[in-house]
Amino acid sequence: MEDKGYTDIINRYLEGEMSSAEKESFLEQVKSNAALKDELELAQDIQKGIELHGSRRLKYLLQAEEKKYQNKPAKSWGWKVAASFFILVGLGYVIFNFANRGSSDIYSQYYLPYPNIVSPVNRSDEGVRSDALADYEQENYQKAIEKLAKQLQSDPQNDVLNFYIGQSLLATGDADQAIPYFKNIGPASRFYDPAAWYYGLSLLKTRQMDEAKAQFEQIAGSGSSYADEAAEIAGKL
Amino acid sequence: MERTDQEIVDRIKRGDDKAVMTLYDSYRKEFLHWGYNNYSLTEQEGADVFQDAVIIIYKNIRQGKLEQLSSSLKTYLFGIGKNLALKRVSQSSRMVVSNEAVESNPGFDDEDPFEATERQKVIAGMLDSMGDPCKSILRMFYFDKFTMDAIASRLGYKNEHVAKSQKLRCFNQLKKMISDRFNSEDI
Numbered sequence: 001m002e003d004k005g006y007t008d009i010i011n012r013y014l015e016g017e018m019s020s021a022e023k024e025s026f027l028e029q030v031k032s033n034a035a036l037k038d039e040l041e042l043a044q045d046i047q048k049g050i051e052l053h054g055s056r057r058l059k060y061l062l063q064a065e066e067k068k069y070q071n072k073p074a075k076s077w078g079w080k081v082a083a084s085f086f087i088l089v090g091l092g093y094v095i096f097n098f099a100n101r102g103s104s105d106i107y108s109q110y111y112l113p114y115p116n117i118v119s120p121v122n123r124s125d126e127g128v129r130s131d132a133l134a135d136y137e138q139e140n141y142q143k144a145i146e147k148l149a150k151q152l153q154s155d156p157q158n159d160v161l162n163f164y165i166g167q168s169l170l171a172t173g174d175a176d177q178a179i180p181y182f183k184n185i186g187p188a189s190r191f192y193d194p195a196a197w198y199y200g201l202s203l204l205k206t207r208q209m210d211e212a213k214a215q216f217e218q219i220a221g222s223g224s225s226y227a228d229e230a231a232e233i234a235g236k237l
Numbered sequence: 238m239e240r241t242d243q244e245i246v247d248r249i250k251r252g253d254d255k256a257v258m259t260l261y262d263s264y265r266k267e268f269l270h271w272g273y274n275n276y277s278l279t280e281q282e283g284a285d286v287f288q289d290a291v292i293i294i295y296k297n298i299r300q301g302k303l304e305q306l307s308s309s310l311k312t313y314l315f316g317i318g319k320n321l322a323l324k325r326v327s328q329s330s331r332m333v334v335s336n337e338a339v340e341s342n343p344g345f346d347d348e349d350p351f352e353a354t355e356r357q358k359v360i361a362g363m364l365d366s367m368g369d370p371c372k373s374i375l376r377m378f379y380f381d382k383f384t385m386d387a388i389a390s391r392l393g394y395k396n397e398h399v400a401k402s403q404k405l406r407c408f409n410q411l412k413k414m415i416s417d418r419f420n421s422e423d424i
Contacts, residue, residue, distance in 0.1 A: 007408075049361045050375050050376060052353045054380025056361065058295065061258075066261075115365070191366070193368065
């Protein structure tokens with residue numbers, strides 16, 4: 001996949017900047033030049049991949065919007081439920097409940113399991129790992145945890161293993177146990193930014209509010225792609 | 238097109254990020270009822286289908302494909318939704334779907350935004366792990382179809398030329414990540 005200086009001409013073609021004569025001669029070249037054809041296909045896949053990323057991101061935002069409806073109690077019941085609470089239990093208990101609900105509301109509004117971005121290609125030496133990630137992808141979190149934990153014994157610093165066991169634990173609601181795995185991922189890893197984000201969410205879930213706030217403030221001030229959302233959460237805490 | 242529809246389309250064209258949520262909130266309830274009544278979609282399934290329909294509408298507006306069309310947004314949303322719902326129920330073999338039942342809208346791109354080859358999926362995942370500004374700049378250009386000028390002002394670049402060369406650097410960086418990955422995996 002060597003770049004032979006085709007980038008410019010391919011971009012001009014893909015971005016519709018060619019005249020029809022130029023386009024015709026370019027397509028003739030593609031037919032006879034296998035390297036150019038490969039490069040063009042790669043550039044088209046990159047564009048499609050970026051579009052897919054954009055669609056996934058928008059889907060994520062829409063799912064977050066949808067959660068607002070799922071969490072909202074029916075209007076007509078709202079007051080009655082609240083009133084019964086006041087009658088049945090003491091005011092202190094209610095306040096305690098509301099305080100707790102605050103953090104779990106924020107958590108459920110922002111939490112979504114991270115997709116499996118490790119190539120699903122089967123290689124014999126990584127068979128077990130991709131097997132565990134396939135379980136993760138199919139939401140068989142318990143199985144994934146067992147398999148990943150076994151592999152971590154021989155490779156405790158592996159960022160993929162640490163990240164996805166943390167993810168699986170968080171997905172099963174075990175935020176407490178997920179925390180050390182997320183903390184294990186260093187800045188050199190491509191999972192560093194997401195791990196920092198999910199570490200913050202785990203702190204939120206386990207109601208370590210001060211630590212969560214500090215963590216989200218740190219993310220908000222970094223160049224992380226989670227910075228905007230982290231700033232939103234930090235503002236709510 | 239109703240006035241509010243036109244407003245939503247105009248806001249999306251201007252790049253107002255909240256407009257998509259307005260679209261979602263405007264038709265969600267009606268769509269979910271319709272999905273339940275016609276295709277027995279649960280609330281969750283209905284919401285899932287509706288989200289995909291909104292993504293397709295968004296892409297078409299950003300690509301300038303909705304300008305020539307004269308029906309209301311609702312007509313488009315439910316038309317796309319119908320195709321997506323039919324696909325879903327036929328996959329779960331709840332209903333036999335004849336080919337005629339699937340409608341197509343000429344001039345309108347209603348392909349499933351999540352249909353992709355393995356290589357494209359891996360590339361999408363790689364972009365997730367890429368930091369900013371590359372992630373945003375590439376997404377804004379190839380997915381949101383913003384002009385270089387708009388990207389420059391959104392991301393605080395001096396002018397469109399600076400933004401354009403940054404985009405090219407990011408594209409090449411992503412390309413290198415892909416080459417490294419696929420060469421090392423011998424695909």
